[in-house]
Amino acid sequence: MEKTFSHRRLEIVEQRPMIGEFKNRWPALFQQSEDSAAEDAERDIKVMGIYTIRRDGNEKPEDVGIVIEGIKVLNNFGSVIMGFIMLFGLIYALDLSFPDNLKYTFEFFQKIIMNLDGHKLNTKIQQLKIKLFA
Known part of the structure; x- marks a missing residue:
């Protein structure tokens, strides 16, 4: 990480790129988090659960998925309701409590x-x- 930051800084200081070009080359630098929300949900849900990822105050979630025992098993549902139905089906299919x-x-x-x-x-x-x- 330290090496990456120094490379970014060196590029800024020496080459002085336009913001548009810089944003295209280093998009994660312009985000609050570097797209780790799904991984955070996967790590935080120990037994089972449904996670949602929403960005920029959108009503519609960007991603809805299911985590069982800390492993993301399904994702990209259109809604939390569909995620709940699929979770319910998995509980029965996998004979979980x-x-x-x-x-x-x-x-x-x-x-x-x-x-x-x-x-x-x-x-x-x-x-x-x-x-x-x-």
């Missing part, structure tokens, strides 16, 4: 929203169903 901190969320979607195995509800989900449909 729901993450402990999201157990009731996944169970709610499975049993109430998707009506899969909906007759076997635990107490928390049953109370929520009663409140929703009362």
Whole structure:
């Protein structure tokens, strides 16, 4: 990194390139981070999760992907909803357990929203169903 910086600095001082040319040659220098958001998500998600990358305040995400056990398994979904559906499918296909901190969320979607195995509800989900449909 130190060597790269000194080469950039030497180029600036000696050649004095135009900003457009310099930006084309060293685009990462003009970004807040050097496109490592997906790698950060991959590193930070230990069990499983969905990551989104948004740039410049755009409503539509640049990338939506799934990380399981710290490994990016799927990406380039158009929306978080599609990512969630694919994550749900992977949980079933790979016979994974729901993450402990999201157990009731996944169970709610499975049993109430998707009506899969909906007759076997635990107490928390049953109370929520009663409140929703009362």
